[in-house]
Amino acid sequence: MSTPTIGVLALQGDVREHLVALAAADAVARPVRRPEELAEVDGLVIPGGESTTMSKLAVVFGLLEPLRERVRSGMPVYGTCAGMIMLADKLLDGRDDQETLGGIDMIVRRNAFGRQNESFEAAVDVRGIAGGPVEGVFIRAPWVESTGAEVEVLASHDGHTVAVRQGNVLATSFHPELTGDHRVHGLFVEMVRAAQ
């Protein structure tokens, strides 16, 4: 099978770390800032950062509707932290004017694990990832408050859902791109390959 080309939404956030992790997981990785660039990728990562800023910039860059359209049409997408927020059909503690792309039938609570000074690391067992738990880095992280019937829960921490998948859309509350362990990116690259 051919090597998939995976974009990283590069409006804001920790783009570079995802590009590195995707390349290490055998994908061709490139930043996406414009609709033309979005059209050329087989899958997309939405990084961590600040979801309110990201959603504003998506409007400014004319990407909000093209992104929604590609998610609806089945392009594989993986969102970490702020990216998970972007993929939620519904948000709690979002800003009033905050837009999401949707894609996963879930309610996500922003900043649920606390503010920046309450960031932490924890071992997280992720369904579908062999070789033991991954190191979960949680930074002002959201959690998933509830999920619809089509959503598969892949991981929990302290009784809260922190990783989910619905069809071709994957989301984690935590940041595997910061750990040097590329297994979660590997899982996503396999999802993209399977959709090709």
Ligand SMILES: NC(=O)CC[C@H](N)C(=O)O
């Ligand atoms: N590390 C992160 O991505 C933090 C997410 C941030 N709290 C937000 O609401 O977008």
